Amino acid sequence: MTVAETYKTDPVKGGPDGGIMRRLNVGTGIAAGIILAFVAHRVVGHLADDHVHQVDVRATATMVGWAIGFMAGLGAFTGPFRWMVGKDLTHADELFLAGKDQGIGRYFRFTTDHKVVGIQYLVLTMVMLGAGGTMAMLIRTDLISPNSGFLGPQTYNSLVGLHGLTMILATIIMVTGPFGNFVVPLMIGARDMAFPRLNALSLWLLVAMLPVLYSAAFLGGIPMGWVGYTPIADQGPAGVDAYMVAILIFAVSTAVAGANITTTIVTMRARGMTWTRTPIFVYGVLASVVLALPAFPMFMAAEILLLVDRLMGGGFYVPNRGGQPWLYQNLFWLMGHPEVYVILIPAVAALMELTAVFARKPLYSFRVAVLSIIAIVGLSVTVWAHHMFASGWAPDLNGPFMLTTEMISIPTGGLFLVILGTLWRGRIWTTLPLMCTYAMLWNFIIGGITGIYLSDVPLDYQLHGSMFVTAHFHYTLMGAGLTGAIGAMAYWFPKMTGRMLGKTSGFVSFWLVQIGFNVTFLGMFMVGMEGQPRRVVHYDAAYHTGNLISTIGAYFIGTGMLILLYDVIASWHHGAVAPINPWGAKTLEWTVPNPVPLENFAVLPVVTEDAYGYGEPAEAEPAPVPARVGAGSDQGEGAMT
C-alpha cells in the first residue's frame, strides 16, 4: 500500500480536489518569478537607495525574489501551506502531483513521481554539462596560443569561474540526481521516494538556480574562480552575489535531496533486502548523500557570512575588522574535499554494479567494496586542509593532513581491486557501459596517483596553483566521475527511456572522448610541471606546444560529446525498443516493465538472495534476452528475471 493509499484509507477533512494547484506549471513559475524579482528589485532598491552596498543588495533581492516567485508559481509551496491550514491534498490531488495520465506535460510541472524527477535530473544535468562544456571549448580556444586575444581577460576570468562552478554542480548531481532518483527506488523494491514532494522540490530548486548562476556573466562575472575565495569575493562585482545566491539554493536542494534519498534507502528497502543483499550502487548513492548532508551546509554558512560582508558591511573576511580569509578557506574545503567523493563514489559504484553484470560474475569481495566506501566517507572529512598547504594556514598540521590524505588512497585502491577482481576471468560482454569501466580504471589511476603527489607538502608547494592541479582534478572528476556517469547512463538508458542507446555512435563517441581527454590533460600535466599557472589568460610562449596539444584534445572531446548527445536524442526518439532486461541483470529495476508503471511494482518484492548470483564464470552465459512485455500487461506486472 502506498502512502497515498494510506491517506485514502484514513479520510480526513482535506481540501477539495483540484483548485489552482492543477493549473501551475513551469510557465506560471517563470511568470511569478519575474514578477516577484521585479517587485523585490523596486522595493528593496527603494529601501536601500542610499545604502553603501545598494547594488549588491538590489541584485541579491532580485535573485532571491526570482527564486521564491518561481517556486511559488510552480506550486512548490502549495503542499506546506495546505498542511499548515489543515487541508491536506486529497488522494486525487496526490495522484495528479504524481503525474498520472498527464503525458509529457508532467515533465513541466511540480511532479512528484521519482521516475519523472529522475528524467528531469538527467536532462538538467545534460544541459549543465553542455553549458560548462561550451565554456571549456571557449577557454581552450583562447589558450591555443600564448596571446590569442580570442577572449578578453575579464571574459576569460568570468568563463573560467562559471565553467568550474557549472561543472562542479553538474557533476555533483550527475549520478545521484538521475539514477539515484529513477533507479534506486526500483532497485530497492520501493514504490517511490520517501518524500516525493521534497524530491520535486530538490529538482526545481536547481532549475530556479540556473538563471541566478548565469546572471553572473552579465553582472561582472565571478573573478575569484569557482572556489569563491575571499578577499576577492568581498570586493568583486555583483556577479559574486549571483554566485552566493546560487550556492545557497544549491545547498538547500542538496540537503533536501540528501535527507530524502537517505530516508528512502534506510527505511524503504524491500522485505528481505538486508544490508548484505543491497546492491553496491545503492551503497554508493547512500554514501554520497550522507557525505553531502553535513558538508554543503558548511559551504552555505561560508556564503551566508560572505553575504553579510558584501550586503551589510560585515567583517568576517576583512582583516582590518578582525576577519580572516582563512575562515572562508576552511569552511569551503570542509565541503570541498568531501564533495570530491560525493561525485566519485556513486559514479564508481555504478561502474561496479554494471561490471558484475557484464563480467557475468558476482561482485568480487562485496564486503571490501562496502568497507572501502565507508572508509572513504570517514577519511574524506579529515583531509580538507591539504588544499591549504600553500596558504600558510597552520603549518604544524601539514604533516597530519598529508598523512590522512595519503591514507585515503588505501580504500580507494580497495575499490579498484574489487573491479579488477570482478573482471578477472569473467565472461566479458563488451558493451559501452563496460568500456566506461575500463576508461575509469585508466583515468582514475592517473588522477589518483597525481593526487598523492599533491598531498605531499613539498611537492604541493611547487605545483600548487599550476595547470598540474587542473589536470589532476579533471582526471578524477571527469576521467573517473563523468565517465562513470556516462557508463551509468548507457546502462540504465533502456529502463529510463524504453529504448536502446545506439551502439556504433556510442563507441565512436567513447573513443573520441577518451582519446581527446587523455591528450588534453596529459598535455596539461606537462605545462603544469613546467610551471604554467592556472586561471591566467596570457601565458609564456614556452608553454605553447603543450597548450596547443591540449586544445586539439579538447576539440576531440567536444566532438565526441556532440556525437553522444546526438546518440542520446536520436535513440530516445527512435532507437530500438528495449526489452525489459536487455543485459540479463539481476537487480530489481530490471524486473519491471517498460515504461515503468506509476507505482513501480504490482506486488512488492521480497528479496531472498543478493543481486550478484551470476554463478561461476565457466557456466555463465549472457542471459537470453527476455521476451518483450508491453507496459501494464499482466505479464509485465511484477515481472521477473
Add this chain to the structure above:
Amino acid sequence: MSTESLVNKEALAPEEPEDFGERWRTGVILIIVADASFVVALSFAFLYLRGINTQTSFHPGGTGVASLWWPWIVTAVMFASFVAYRFGLEAHEPGRRHFLNAGVVGVGGMAAALVLNVVEMYRFPFHVVDNAYSSAVWVIAAGNVFHLVITVFLGLGIVIRVQRRVTRGARDWHVRIVGIWYAWVCVAALIGAITVTVANGTVGCPLPPDQPDPGARSVLASSCSSSTR
C-alpha cells in the same frame, strides 16, 4: 533475486502508521543533521575569529559588547515552550484534543521568543559593520530568528491541524515529529547562547555605564586586557 520471491503475496501488506512515522522521523532527523552542521559552522566561525583575532581587531576595546541576558532569556523561553509541547504530547489520545492547550502555549512561547530575539537584535549596542565580533553575534541571532520563524510555522500548523482533527492515523506522527524540531531549535539556541557567552568572556571592554543595555556591562573590566592580544 528470484522469480518466486517477486510474486510473494505476503508482500502486499498495508503500511503501518509506525512505518510511516519511522520514515518521517528519519527524514526530519537528517534535515536536523544538515541544519546542525550549519549551526556548528557559524559557531566555529565565531570562535575561530575570536581565537585568531586578526590585527587585534576582532573586537577592539571600547566597542559594544552584546548582552548575555538576551540570548539566555530567549533560550529559556524556547525551552519552556518545548516543555509545554512535550507536556501536551504526553496526553496521547486519538485526535489529540488534550494536546491543544499545550500546543497553543508551545507555539505562543516560540512566538514570544521570536519577538524577544528581534528586540535583542534591535537593541544590540553595535552595528553589524563594526567588527568581526559584532558581525558574528548578529549572524547567530539572525540564525535563531530563522529557526523560530520555521518553528512558529510548524507549531501553528500543528495546532490548526489538531483543532481541525486532522491528526489521526499516520498523521498523528506529525505531532511527534514537530516535537523533535522543537527540541532541536532549543539545542541550537543553546549552542548560540554558549558561543556568545564564551566569546564575551574574553573580548572587549564594557561601554560607558550610561549605555542603555544592562547586559553590556557583563564583561568585567579586568578582561579588557585580553582583547588586545
